[in-house]
Amino acid sequence: MxxxxxxxxxxxxxxxxxxxxxxxxxxxxxxxxxxxxxxxxxxxxxxxxxxxxxxxxxxxxxxxxxxxxxxxxxxxxxxxxxxxxxxxxxxxxxxxxxxxxxxxxxxxxxxxxxxxxxxxxxxxxxxxxxxxxxxxxxxxxxxxxxxxxxxxxxxxxxxxxxxxxxxxxxxxxxxxxxxxxxxxEERCNKLATWCEQTMRTLRSRIDPIAADKRPRVYYARGPRGLETGLAGSINVETIDFLGATNVARGAPGGLAQVSLEQVLVWNPEVIVTLDKAFAESVLNDPAWASVDAVKARRVYLSPRLPFGWVDSPPSVNRMAGLWWLAKLLYPTLFPEDIGALTREFYALFYQVNLSDADVAKIMSG
The missing domain is CATH 3.40.50.1980 (Nitrogenase molybdenum iron protein domain)
Structure with a gap:
């Protein structure tokens, strides 16, 4: 780098x-x-x-x-x-x-x-x-x-x-x-314009999708995957922004501990997680085997370097993961090269130039 x-x-x-x-x-x-x-x-x-x-x-x-x-x-x-x-x-x-x-x-x-x-x-x-x-x-x-x-x-x-x-x-x-x-102002307006154009582009492709065609997503935190962000929480705002259905639709806002039984009832089609141990174990865990996301192997570990792409903390670092998350949720709508987009974001916002090895390490979570 x-x-x-x-x-x-x-x-x-x-x-x-x-x-x-x-x-x-x-x-x-x-x-x-x-x-x-x-x-x-x-x-x-x-x-x-x-x-x-x-x-x-x-x-x-x-x-x-x-x-x-x-x-x-x-x-x-x-x-x-x-x-x-x-x-x-x-x-x-x-x-x-x-x-x-x-x-x-x-x-x-x-x-x-x-x-x-x-x-x-x-x-x-x-x-x-x-x-x-x-x-x-x-x-x-x-x-x-x-x-x-x-x-x-x-x-x-x-x-x-x-x-x-x-x-x-x-x-x-x-x-x-x-x-x-x-x-x-010049620097901040440049960053604001990048965010504005990116958000507009993504939404223009997603907005026409019917509500019943949008993926049902569970956001898993912690080594057991049983901490989540409820619908409306700042922790899942990018999932909400991309029009996916957050299955954790309890009282609005905040983080909550849930039971595995509740996740089985929700039966999400996609799981996004912050925890590497959970991401590595859940695909072979019999207790999770009936979940659609696990059966389809649509369990994705969020990149986290230098800051989380979905959360942790909820700041502008979430913009880094917006294209990544859109491609996972709607793979046919977003053919863009995620490596090139990652380099662009890191060069503009973090002011570092990434090598191919850097991109691979970041994407590995």
Whole structure:
């Protein structure tokens, strides 16, 4: 690689699987008066444009220069890397060596900075201030809970905090808003245009397909394949976008633990999974043998380098898997070379050029 430019079996929901904002400091977030003074002394004035609306409709003031941006969570870190790796302060989780191989070296080696939102929150007020960001960016839910968190963090640090819409079908608008916030409009508009054209092309071929001709899909997570994203969940948005029927149609949104009995009742035609162990075992597992997807050997392991193609985390990395998933679900409609499309995406978004060996490794999951 070179560098370059029926009776239903009840579903048991596990609320622990839901991502939710964690207060930035479990002790109440307000620190010492000294830290408050530090924030006033070291954070930028809102100078460039006080009227840029973020994904939640909040008016966010931005500094005259944006040179250091702190991501609030993993989706924001990936979004920022693709748009402007030079302004990304660091990662919410240090990339593994196999992930670093598909990122720009200087960016891949940036430090771990913790996270403000979601499970495993580690960034309290002192940590945030220690990184001296010009701005904080989050990408994900724009519900009132997250709006209140953004407002609170901004008020207590005096650091502009923008909340961007993380929904898959909002990615075009999100990139364009990000470009305005960090003064990288040309780059972000280029990425937005690629996403927009790709999504339009795929939907133009899929939309004419009758509902009863679209594949029934089960999204399997975990080594037993019994964690899934319910219809409407951010984890399965690309499956929904491509018009497939997600068989897990319980209460809307979120992740859930389900039983094997329920999967047998759903009887999906296609299984997409994140877990290599499950992908390797399910085709020879007698308990799954009656499932149509297993009988037809239509069980597909999602690529995951440097980030997941369907999920994990749900950010712009899902665009990498859109053509791949479309070809799996509708093989006769999409004759395009997935290797060439993968190279195109990685060169534009991750800014690395892939060899044939790189593509083969990525596609192996």
């Amino acid at each position: 070179t560098l370059g430019a029926e009776p239903n079996v009840p579903i048991r929901f596990d609320t622990k699987l839901q991502e939710a904002p964690v207060p930035i400091d479990r002790r109440g977030f307000l620190e010492t008066a000294a830290l408050a003074l530090l924030s006033q002394a070291t954070t930028p004035a809102f100078a460039r444009d006080a009227h840029i609306a973020d994904g939640a409709g909040r008016r966010v003031g931005v500094p005259a220069k944006v040179q250091r941006v702190l991501p609030a969570g993993p989706p924001a870190a990936i979004l920022l890397y693709t748009a402007a790796p030079d302004v990304l302060i660091g990662w919410t989780r240090t990339p593994r060596p196999d992930e670093k191989a598909y990122l720009l070296p200087d960016a891949a080696d940036k430090p771990e900075v913790g996270r403000i939102t979601g499970r495993g929150n580690t960034a309290n007020l002192e940590v945030v201030l220690s990184h001296k960001p010009d701005m904080i960016i989050d990408a994900g839910s724009t519900t009132q809970t997250y709006v209140e968190l953004a407002d609170r963090v901004q008020a207590q640090t005096n650091i502009p905090y923008a909340l961007l819409d993380g929904k898959f079908d909002a990615i075009v608008a999100t990139y364009r808003t990000l470009g305005q916030l960090i003064d990288r």
